[in-house]
Amino acid sequence: MSLSVRAVHRSFGTVRALDGVSLEARPGAVTALIGPNGSGKTTLLLILAGLLVPDAGEVRVGGYDVAVHGYAARARTGWMPDAFGTWDSLTAREVLRTFAAAYRMAPDRGAARAAELLETVHLTEFADRPASVLSRGQKQRLGLARALVHDPEVLLLDEPASGLDPRSRVDLRVLLRRLAAEGRTVLVSSHVLTELDEMADDAVFLSRGRTAASGSVASAEAGPRTWRLRALSFPALTRWLDSAGAAWRPDDDADGRGAGPDSGPDSGPGAGPGAGPGGVLVEVQGEEGAAALLRDAVAAGVPVTSLAPAGGALEQAYLALEEERR
């Protein structure tokens, strides 16, 4: 493992920010660090980046114990904070060259790396403008380039997608997948769970400073999940579900489309009360369960119009965890 955390504790006065966290992140994979506000994600990332000392526990990055071989560990680690502060008088290019120099790269290598990374994060046209003119999202992208300057083996990214526009989010996802495919270890915290679904291989859930759960995203997708099933006729749909013995509940989604026969604009003229389109939520075991449900419904003559997961796998796993804790 190129990143491991064992029983780490860290308090700020009486606040126990980390209360025995353990996790591992493997090379070649993107690991998502997920948890509610204040669960300790930033504190943990700061410790991994060597910027905060834990009260107890062991942290190893790139094979090095951060407490013992801090320099060697930091040389292998790229760190992107949630808000990247730059020196506003420097240009974007100068910011990257300064960091390259700090990592003791030769000036010509630093210059080449800065140009290459500005291209990667689509900031070439801002290369020679003061960093102060960059928008929040552009600063985030510069922060990502900064984290990559010394070609690190381990990447720690705190909310990297915050402030990014949709195009830049896609670019970020593609870049992180590529970095993982090159064999790097990528640990990324985010609140946008649907985004992590598409980006992450593994997930670690933090809750109140502890590791609440961990596992692969694929296994979260294969487990029981809620799916949204809609049909042209709500009564036909629910009659079939009842006869098939399936557990369902009305789909009270916010826009009212799925709430049932009398609820929305879809119950058009002539549909009659109770006869219109509608949708339900059903618990389904993995994609195979969904395929079987759809096949059986169609075979039974139910006029199905759609079947889709109600939210991402990580979101559902996260909400289930929160539910358990209540």
Ligand SMILES: Nc1ncnc2c1ncn2[C@@H]1O[C@H](COP(=O)(O)OP(=O)(O)OP(=O)(O)O)[C@@H](O)[C@H]1O
């Ligand atoms: N420097 C500090 N001084 C005092 N308390 C702190 C400090 N840093 C963090 N904390 C506390 O430690 C806990 C964990 O904070 P942390 O920033 O690690 O959470 P987080 O999971 O990153 O939250 P968010 O999702 O809101 O970014 C919180 O209760 C926070 O108030």
